[in-house]
Amino acid sequence: MKNDRFLRACRQEKTDTVPVWYMRQAGRYQPEYRxxxxxxxLIEITTIPDVCAEVTMLPVQQLGVDAAILFSDIMVPVGAxxxxxxxxxxxxxxxxxxxxxxxxxxxxxxxxxxxxxxxVVETIQILNRELDVPLIGFSGAPFTLASYMVxxxxxxxxxxxxxxxxxxPEVWExxxxxxxxxxxxxxxxQVKAGAQALQIFDSWVGTLSPLDYKxxxxxxxxxxxxxxxxxxxxxxxxxxxxxxLLTQFPxxxxxxxxxxxxxxxxEAGKRVGDNVAIQGxxxxxxxxxxxxxxxxxxxxxxxxxxxxxxHIFNLGHGVFPDVEVDTLRRxxxxxHEYGRTSL
Ligand code: CP3
Numbered sequence: 270m271k272n273d274r275f276l277r278a279c280r281q282e283k284t285d286t287v288p289v290w291y292m293r294q295a296g297r298y299q300p301e302y303r304x305x306x307x308x309x310x311l312i313e314i315t316t317i318p319d320v321c322a323e324v325t326m327l328p329v330q331q332l333g334v335d336a337a338i339l340f341s342d343i344m345v346p347v348g349a350x351x352x353x354x355x356x357x358x359x360x361x362x363x364x365x366x367x368x369x370x371x372x373x374x375x376x377x378x379x380x381x382x383x384x385x386x387x388x389v390v391e392t393i394q395i396l397n398r399e400l401d402v403p404l405i406g407f408s409g410a411p412f413t414l415a416s417y418m419v420x421x422x423x424x425x426x427x428x429x430x431x432x433x434x435x436x437x438p439e440v441w442e443x444x445x446x447x448x449x450x451x452x453x454x455x456x457x458x459q460v461k462a463g464a465q466a467l468q469i470f471d472s473w474v475g476t477l478s479p480l481d482y483k484x485x486x487x488x489x490x491x492x493x494x495x496x497x498x499x500x501x502x503x504x505x506x507x508x509x510x511x512x513x514l515l516t517q518f519p520x521x522x523x524x525x526x527x528x529x530x531x532x533x534x535x536e537a538g539k540r541v542g543d544n545v546a547i548q549g550x551x552x553x554x555x556x557x558x559x560x561x562x563x564x565x566x567x568x569x570x571x572x573x574x575x576x577x578x579x580h581i582f583n584l585g586h587g588v589f590p591d592v593e594v595d596t597l598r599r600x601x602x603x604x605h606e607y608g609r610t611s612l
Contacts, residue, residue: 272402275336279466279503279525281546281579287571287608288335289601290405292507293587294328295340299594301327311356312348315341318391322399325392329402331594332601336403336466337396339459341389343409343470344417346455349385350377350447352418360423367421367429374443380451382458393462406464408455410471410506411448411489418444427476434485445489453496460500467497468505468527472586475510475529482514487521494522505548509586515540530555530585534570538577546579553584556592556600563596564603571608582608 275288296302305314305324314321325340344354344362354364368374382390396404412430417423419430434441456467474486494504506518507527518526519541528537528549538547555566567582574580582604588597 271400272335275581276403276465276503278579278581279505279546285609286605287574287580287582289582289604289608290334290336290338291328291332291584291588291597292338294332294334294338294597295324296588297590298588298592298597299327299331301331311342312345315345315392316388318388318395321388321392322395325396325404326399328597329400332598333605334402334601336405337400338405338407338468339389339393339396339464341407343407343414343472345386345389346380346408346451347414347418350380350451352377354417362417363422364418365421368415368418368444369429369433369440371437371440371443374440374447377447380454382454382461386455386458390458390462393459393464397463403465404463405466405468405505406456406459407468407470408452410469410474410508411445411452411493412474412477412486413470413472413508414448414452415441415444416473416476424473427473431476431481434481438485441485445486449489449492449496452493456493456497457500460497460502464502466503466505467500468507469493469523471506471508471511474508475512475514477514479513479517483517487517490521498522507548512537512540519545525579525581527583528585533573534580535573535576538573543578546581547574547577548581548583550583550585553586553589553592556584556588556596560596560599563600567600567603568607571604 274284277284278288321340325337329337354362357363416427416430503524505525506523509529512532525546525548526541530550530552534550
């Protein structure tokens with residue numbers, strides 16, 4: 270049987286040790302990934318199933334993590350519904366023709382997994398045969414996707430996105446509805462192909478006040494989780510800088526809440542309550558510290574995580590390109606070892 274400690278922790282069941290995986294565990298910190306990127310762009314990788322599967326499996330083989338995450342990008346389904354984008358290295362997703370009006374929203378088309386992203390289905394099928402750990406499928410959340418679609422690229426203040434929320438709520442709602450439908454079909458397609466868990470990345474939602482989150486975003490997120498409930502796989506919801514939103518997150522319908530490093534895990538656990546598992550939350554910058562410091566911080570996270578029903582060790586955000594592969598390998602080993610003794 271496969272290593273299922275990640276799925277068990279998501280379901281708040283007992284595990285032999287603390288499961289661990291890392292956001293952006295496939296990426297530029299790996300020499301092998303950098304080699305593959307000399308030949309293909311990031312988006313090209315996602316369209317070639319055997320290469321994409323290889324990149325997805327690399328961290329599992331190299332680090333010994335307890336889950337794989339499909340190698341892709343949150344923008345992939347956005348391209349599929351008719352909004353072209355580019356991923357600029359060191360910048361992020363860039364869109365030449367951002368969404369500003371109701372006409373822009375109405376021009377987006379319906380999403381069809383088989384037709385639009387058949388290669389993703391094929392990649393997942395390969396991974397299903399090859400992996401001995403669960404595969405996490407994922408999608409961007411409506412706010413985070415909308416922020417790129419409206420701003421036209423990464424943004425500090427998300428002013429254009431917020432202006433649309435406040436000044437043109439009908440356009441905002443239409444955009445949320447369109448994304449909602451796309452995201453549900455995309456996640457459904459990934460599970461049908463063989464993904465065994467799902468993570469919804471709402472990376473930039475921490476830019477909102479609790480009131481605006483509740484009014485403009487939470488309803489759409491709730492409908493998405495309700496729309497994928499029948500799939501019967503664990504569902505994770507993650508964002509950065511979400512400390513003051515955490516108390517609302519269990520309402521989304523997620524089974525696991527991802528926590529960034531700004532809130533101590535024990536405090537985060539209190540904010541989300543005992544009915545959801547938690548995932549996190551080492552500051553990814555700490556991976557650049559000397560080993561004893563990393564170990565100390567990891568211990569604290571495990572000690573606090575064991576007070577909560579269901580904890581999956583992860584970073585508070587993605588791995589930086591400057592991290593050594595050996596550091597993550599050693600950390601993974603340490604989590605498994607210390608996690609065993611501390612349970
Ligand atoms: O290993 C994994 O985690 C799976 C792959 C993955 C990527 N992007 C590959 C990628 C996942 C889950 C994502 C999601 C994603 N993409 C998010 C949500 C998670 C998060 O980090 O908050 C966001 C906001 C994006 C948008 C995006 N794509 C950004 C901000 C960047 C970084 C730009 C840069 O150069 O620093 C990307 C590019 C990207 N997506 C890389 C990777 C491995 C960088 C490496 C490359 O260009 O080859």
